[in-house]
Amino acid sequence: MAKSPSIPPRFTLRQLHYFVTAARAGQLSVAAAEINISQSAMTLAIAELERLLGTLLFERNRGGVKLTYEGHAFLQHAQAVLELASEAARFPFHHRTDVSGRLELAATYTVQGYFLLPAVAKFMKLFPLVELVPLELPRLQIERQLHDGRIELAALLLSNLDAPQQLQLQPLAYSRRRLWVSATHELAERSTVQWSDIARYPYIVPTVDDAHRNAMRYWKSAGIEPASVIRTSSMEALREMVALGLGVTILSDLVFRPWSLEGRRIQAVAVEGHLPVMEVGLAWNRERPLSPAAQAFREFLAMSSSTPASGE
Structure with missing residues (x-):
């Protein structure tokens, strides 16, 4: 008699969302408040997720929760699943467009390495006629080249800009x-x-x-x-x-x-006390209209980051 295949764990997107939020916050009470649910609901959801997976995802201590080795490994998969679900909701019937052109996208070390590249890869699949070239440059050099028109569009830490009032800005993400x-x-x-x-x-x-x-x-x-x-x-x-x-x-x-x-x-x-958040976003010269390729990337990244594409 053939052996029946094992049934994979059936967890929900809601449970994954709770887990990822708790992993980021480091405290169940903080995570619960962040997404407006009770701490008991957060605790039960994560406990059920751990039961389904057959492993502990967090170590509990007086200071909050810390990911176990298994929790850290599962976090990468959970984030990927949530990202795919979010992308499916935002672009359910998005077809490849005929937007074309070359876009040299400047970015600082941190933004390019920790934020930008996955979005670049997705954009290039959706807009195959756009030649997008990532450029890693120091923040000061990016500011200067945006002002004199040598760079059309840049992704950087907006909170680090020396003269943000001289540029058009599109916030994309905030990080404590x-x-x-x-x-x-x-x-x-x-x-x-x-x-x-x-x-x-x-x-x-x-x-x-x-x-x-x-x-x-x-x-x-x-x-x-x-x-x-x-x-x-x-x-x-x-x-x-x-x-x-x-x-x-x-x-x-x-x-x-x-x-x-x-x-x-x-x-x-x-x-304790005030620490300014890190603000990541796009910047461009307000006196120079964006090319179709740059405009397409700006709108795509704004949608992908759940921020409005306003700012003209």
Whole structure:
């Protein structure tokens, strides 16, 4: 008698949404408030998802929840499923268009590496006649070339612009900033930390995308200085240093990963007081109309990011 195939777990998009939100927030109460449900509903949904999968997705502790190794692996699949579902809802009958042309799309290191490229790949499938060429450039160079017309469209951190009023901007995403520490750090179990707590440890700063300038602004606003500063141009080196307990840092959730390249755990903790969010978006010269290719990409990215395509 033939063996009947095993039935795969039947979880819902709602459960995946709750799980991804909780993974990002790090606390079930915060995640529940973010999507306007009760904490008990959030807890039950995730518990049921874990039962269906036959594994724990989170470690529970006093400070909130942390992804297990299995949870981290499942998060990648959950995000992919939600993204496909969202794309199907936004573009259910979208056919390939006859828009053509060449678009050199400038982007800073962080935006290109952590935000932009998946959207670029999808756009190129939907608009095969557009030759889209990604260009990685420093923020200051992008601003200058947008002003003098050498660049038509750019994706960058809008919160870092020196003269945003001189450009047309389209916000696309917002990302909060939190403290990164090793999973075994004494601050890892805290729900929130104060600047005086952070100042006792070496502070690690990446030297890309104005991160050092922004960090010094935070410290100056807090009226305190870190014990010492370590600079690095490598995000992987930064993660490894944090995971090894060699220092701490404050960066956005956009670039956060709970594991270093060597598989060591990293924990993100909320910081008391005001920390400006990272704002990602598009910028172009308000005096120069966008080409059809650039306009198509702007509208596509705005829809993909759930932000309005207004801003003319």
